Amino acid sequence: MKIQAKRRSDFGHFHEITTRWMDNDAYGHVNNVVYYSWFDTVVNQFLISHQVLNIEKSNVIGLVIETQCNYFASVAFPEKVTAGVSVSKLGNSSVRYELGIFKADETEACAQGHFVHVYVDRESRRPVPLPEPLRLLLQSIKSDS
Incomplete structure (x- = not known):
């Protein structure tokens, strides 16, 4: 099965x-x-800019447990790219982010992939339910598929 951009x-x-x-x-x-x-940058920029993650002080942090990427076209310096993020699955303590990298004004991704965060207590590193402000923010970019 061929993966579509x-x-x-x-x-x-x-x-x-x-x-x-x-x-x-x-x-x-x-x-x-x-x-x-x-x-990693687009996800963390989104969370930090919406004040649901403080990388130094938040009691709940996301650990990446799975990553994947498909490449369709190359990018080279000094190009600018735009990274897009959405959420495809929102669990009790985990989230699957879908990510796309776009060159210039192109509408199709030159690369795309996903990663999964499991949210854990900073100290114990044990999974915890997503805090409500985080869950609400993630629902705002959840895809319908």
Whole structure:
């Protein structure tokens, strides 16, 4: 089964990212590991900017337990990209984020993937229910699929 690139309309929040010279690898394009950094950036920027995560003080934090990415077109420095995020599954203590990377004004993702956060108590590292403000925010970008 061929995976189809998602469209900008599949995502509920966006964050512009400027590529850096060091992002390019020996083959002249952004290295695959950088995409995972972009995924992490758009999710955490969304949570922090909406004040549901304080990376230094929140009692509940999200730990990544699963990641995946598909690539459709390469990106290279000095391009700017836009990262999109939506939520496809919202559990009691976990969330699956869907992510897309878009070049310039393109409507189809040049890369897309997901990662899963399990929310845990900062001290014990045991799963806890999503705090209500976090759950409400995540529901605001939940996809219908």
